[in-house]
Amino acid sequence: MSAQASAAKLKKRRPEQGLIPYLFVLPNFLIFATFIIIPTIIGFVYSFHEYDGLNPMEFIGIDNYKEILTNNEFWTALGKTGLYALIVVPSIYCLALLVAMMLIQQLRAKGFFRAIFYWPTMISFIIVGLTWKWIFGDFGVFNYMMTLFGQESISFLSDPFYANVSVIIATIWSRLGFYMVIFMAGLQAIPRDYYEAAYLDGASKPRVFWSITLPLLKPTTVLVLMLTLIEAFKAYPLLFALTGGGPGKETTYIVQYIYETGFVKQELGMASAMSVVLFVLISLFTALQFKLSKGGAD
Amino acid sequence: MELKSSAKAVLYVLLIVLAAIWLFPVLWIVLSSFKTNNDLYSFPPRFWPQPFTFEHFTAAFEKGNFGRYFINSTIVTITSTILLLLINSMAGFALAKYKFIGANLLLVGFISTLMIPLEVIMIPIFKVLSFLGLFNTLLALIIPPAATPTGVFLLRQYLLTVPDELLEAARMDGASEWRIYSQIILPICKPILAVLAIFSFMWRWDDFLWPLIAISDPQLYTIQLALSNFIGEFNVDWGSLLAMSVITMIPVLVVFLIFQRQFVSGMVTSGMK
Numbered sequence: 001m002s003a004q005a006s007a008a009k010l011k012k013r014r015p016e017q018g019l020i021p022y023l024f025v026l027p028n029f030l031i032f033a034t035f036i037i038i039p040t041i042i043g044f045v046y047s048f049h050e051y052d053g054l055n056p057m058e059f060i061g062i063d064n065y066k067e068i069l070t071n072n073e074f075w076t077a078l079g080k081t082g083l084y085a086l087i088v089v090p091s092i093y094c095l096a097l098l099v100a101m102m103l104i105q106q107l108r109a110k111g112f113f114r115a116i117f118y119w120p121t122m123i124s125f126i127i128v129g130l131t132w133k134w135i136f137g138d139f140g141v142f143n144y145m146m147t148l149f150g151q152e153s154i155s156f157l158s159d160p161f162y163a164n165v166s167v168i169i170a171t172i173w174s175r176l177g178f179y180m181v182i183f184m185a186g187l188q189a190i191p192r193d194y195y196e197a198a199y200l201d202g203a204s205k206p207r208v209f210w211s212i213t214l215p216l217l218k219p220t221t222v223l224v225l226m227l228t229l230i231e232a233f234k235a236y237p238l239l240f241a242l243t244g245g246g247p248g249k250e251t252t253y254i255v256q257y258i259y260e261t262g263f264v265k266q267e268l269g270m271a272s273a274m275s276v277v278l279f280v281l282i283s284l285f286t287a288l289q290f291k292l293s294k295g296g297a298d
Numbered sequence: 299m300e301l302k303s304s305a306k307a308v309l310y311v312l313l314i315v316l317a318a319i320w321l322f323p324v325l326w327i328v329l330s331s332f333k334t335n336n337d338l339y340s341f342p343p344r345f346w347p348q349p350f351t352f353e354h355f356t357a358a359f360e361k362g363n364f365g366r367y368f369i370n371s372t373i374v375t376i377t378s379t380i381l382l383l384l385i386n387s388m389a390g391f392a393l394a395k396y397k398f399i400g401a402n403l404l405l406v407g408f409i410s411t412l413m414i415p416l417e418v419i420m421i422p423i424f425k426v427l428s429f430l431g432l433f434n435t436l437l438a439l440i441i442p443p444a445a446t447p448t449g450v451f452l453l454r455q456y457l458l459t460v461p462d463e464l465l466e467a468a469r470m471d472g473a474s475e476w477r478i479y480s481q482i483i484l485p486i487c488k489p490i491l492a493v494l495a496i497f498s499f500m501w502r503w504d505d506f507l508w509p510l511i512a513i514s515d516p517q518l519y520t521i522q523l524a525l526s527n528f529i530g531e532f533n534v535d536w537g538s539l540l541a542m543s544v545i546t547m548i549p550v551l552v553v554f555l556i557f558q559r560q561f562v563s564g565m566v567t568s569g570m571k
Contacts, residue, residue, distance in 0.1 A: 017396055020475045024392035025404060027385040031445035034430075036411045039422035046422065053425075102313050107306075115558065116317045119324070122550045124504030126522045127543045130529050131323045134330065134536065141326060141343050173323065234417045237506040241529050255417045262421040271421050279418045286413055 046272035053268050064273035073249070074274060077257035084164065084253060085232035088171050092228050093221070096176050100183035101213075114184075118177035125174065129241025132170040133157065160250040163243050167251055170242055171235065179224050186220030187213070219293055226289035230282055254278055324547075331355070331540040338536055354541035362538050366517065367524040368545070371503060374439045374520060379498040381444040383491050390453025391483050395465060405454065408447045416507050424511050438512035439520065443502065449494050456490045457483065496557050500550055521546050 047064055049057040068074055103114055120128065135142050136156035143153045156162045190213065198208045214221075236255040239245060245252035252260075258278065262271030330338060331354055332347040358364040392398075393405050416423070423442075424433070432438040460483075468478050484491075509523040519527070521542070528539050 017398070017475070021392040021396035021398040021401070024388040024396075024475075024479070028389035028408075028445045028450060029404065031385070031441060032408065032411065032447075034426065035423060035442035035445070036414060036419070039419040039426055040414055042422035042425060043419050099313075099316065102309055105306075105309065107309070107313070111558075113313055113317050115554075116321050119551070119554065120320065122500055122504070122554055123324075123547055124506065124522050126504075126506050126526050126529075127546060130525060130539065130543055131327050133529065134327055134540065135323060139339050139341060139343070144342050173320065176320070230415075234415055236417065237526075240506070240526055244530055258417075259420060263424070268421050268425075275418045275421065279414065282415060282418070283413060 043272045043275055046269050047276050048273075049269045051269040052266045054266075057269070060269070064270050065277075067270065068273055068277060074257065076249070077252055077254045080164075080251070081233055081235070081253040084168065084171075084235065085229055087168055088232050089225060089228045091168070091172050092175055092179055093224055095172065096179035096224070097183050099176065100180045100187055103180070104184055104187050114180075117180050120174045121177040123174065125237035126241045128170055128174040129238045129243075132166060132173070133242050136166045157243055158247045160247060163247060163251050167235075167239060167242060170238055171232075174238065175228070175231070179228065182224060183217075183220060186217050190216045222289055222293045226285055226292075229285050233278065233282060233285075327540050328544055331537070331544045333537075335537055354537035355545070358538040358541045358545070362528075362542065363516075364521075364524070364538075364542050364545075367519050367521045370436060370518060371520040371522070374436055375499055375502040378440040378444050378502050379495055381440060382446060382449055382498045383495060385444060386446060386449035386494065387453050387484060387487055387491065388479065389450045390457055390487075391479055393450070394454045394457035395460075395462070395483075405451075408450050412447050420507070420511050427512050432512070434513060434515045434518060436518060439502075439505070439508050443505070443508055446498075449498075452490055452494065453487060456487060460486055492557070496553055499553055503546075503550055 046057070048059060048061060050060050050063075051057040099117055103110055103117075107113075123131075134140060137143075138155060140156070142156070147153055154162055156166050194212050194216070195208060198212055203211070234255055235253055236259070239251055239253060239256060243251040245256050254274075255278070258271050258274045261267050261274060265271075329345065329347055332350050332352070333344075334347075334349070334351050334353070337344060337348060389408075393401055427433045427438050432441075464482065465478055468482055473481070504522065505520070506522045506526060509520045510526070513519060513523060516524075525539065525542060525546070528534065528542075
């Protein structure tokens with residue numbers, strides 16, 4: 001740390017704070033620059049090159065991006081991710097809101113219920129995937145329960161449709177608690193006066209929900225929708241453990257596809273270009289959230 | 299509004315059903331981990347292990363090298379968390395309590411990197427790690443994730459509420475800036491540092507993506523990376539896999555039960571995972 005040594009000398013010459021604040025920020029900043037800012041720039045540069053990680057890079061302009069446009073596998077993976085998001089986002093929204101609304105009532109054992117719903121959010125995605133693989137597997141208990149109800153047994157993880165269903169169920173199970181807590185905070189921030197006034201005016205419960213709870217919950221709604229959306233597009237570790245992307249490529253979502261393009265096929269330039277596309281998508285969601293939540297603030 | 303007792307009964311039934319569904323998967327793998335191999339694959343499955351066996355737990359440590367992974371995960375989790383608390387509080391302190399050129403730019407810079415998910419820069423990060431000689435070292439799992447923007451931001455916001463007079467008084471008494479940080483600021487930050495420590499513990503313990511990018515040497519596997527490898531094998535040894543998962547869940551559960559309140563309140567104020 002020669003920078004630190006020279007800075008210490010400077011400090012002796014100048015009695016005021018001088019470089020001190022910079023020194024305090026330095027460790028954090030260095031790590032940041034090295035592992036986030038520089039990789040972001042490098043990734044952007046890679047995306048305009050043909051690069052296999054071994055031979056020298058070759059500049060090819062926007063050829064990678066052009067190729068993505070006609071790459072069916074990429075769009076299939078992105079489409080699957082989108083479809084997954086389309087189901088997971090509203091499901092988590094509704095279920096988390098439902099559970100949160102139940103848990104803000106005056107109930108016994110509230111803390112116990114809250115802990116049960118919250119606990120899965122602390123279990124790693126790998127173990128979540130593994131848990132559900134054990135449940136949905138061919139010898140799994142879920143299949144057994146289906147036969148109890150007179151259903152045919154299903155090979156969940158080797159059937160394209162049911163493999164996706166398994167992923168969705170596991171995702172909802174593992175993320176519900178997180179959003180439940182956010183909703184509980186949002187619900188409790190709504191002033192009680194509004195409800196009391198509405199009930200005095202003889203409003204019914206569903207009417208109060210639609211006319212008071214939902215509108216006043218808009219900032220929380222926007223936050224939850226955008227966070228779940230971004231999370232859905234980043235899904236990978238859970239899938240890694242639960243389906244491994246299979247059967248075939250049926251549950252290979254976008255992050256796994258990029259990972260395989262980069263690390264398995266060694267097409268670093270192409271994978272970087274795909275990453276840029278994914279980054280633009282996620283940024284759009286974030287920008288949208290920013291815009292909507294400003295609207296929701298007043 | 300008080301609910302009618304009939305409404306309340308419906309509510310309880312619904313809650314109990316949902317809670318049972320949510321509890322079942324964890325309960326099921328815990329029970330399964332105590333079953334003999336015969337019992338594990340019996341169809342129809344038995345709910346209760348018959349007989350109870352610890353063989354998968356001992357096998358995990360004896361044959362599966364699980365002890366090694368457990369130690370690796372522990373080293374990474376503890377050192378990375380300490381590093382995070384140190385450098386985040388230093389940066390948060392500087393950004394809250396000093397006026398200097400570029401302070402706002404730094405703050406905005408830190409926060410805006412939240413927009414760049416790790417998933418998007420996996421490939422260049424791999425290159426940077428190799429270039430620095432950090433590939434296949436535990437340092438690659440300890441240092442990079444410690445500089446969280448969330449932590450810096452939380453500490454800065456927290457320290458903004460500390461009156462400047464307190465620091466001025468210390469300066470009058472001849473305290474150095476480092477002394478002010480270590481003897482005044484750090485103790486003040488204890489509550490928020492506790493929240494951060496809990497989250498960092500969970501992040502690092504559960505982390506999969508950093509180990510996936512940075513580690514290929516089986517001796518350096520963290521638990522999550524090891525589990526993810528075992529589950530991909532053709533003949534999955536479910537017995538020891540379930541036993542390892544159960545052991546892996548325990549530390550986080552213990553931390554959660556002790557700090558439940560900080561957990562939930564910390565999450566609400568910061569919106570972080």
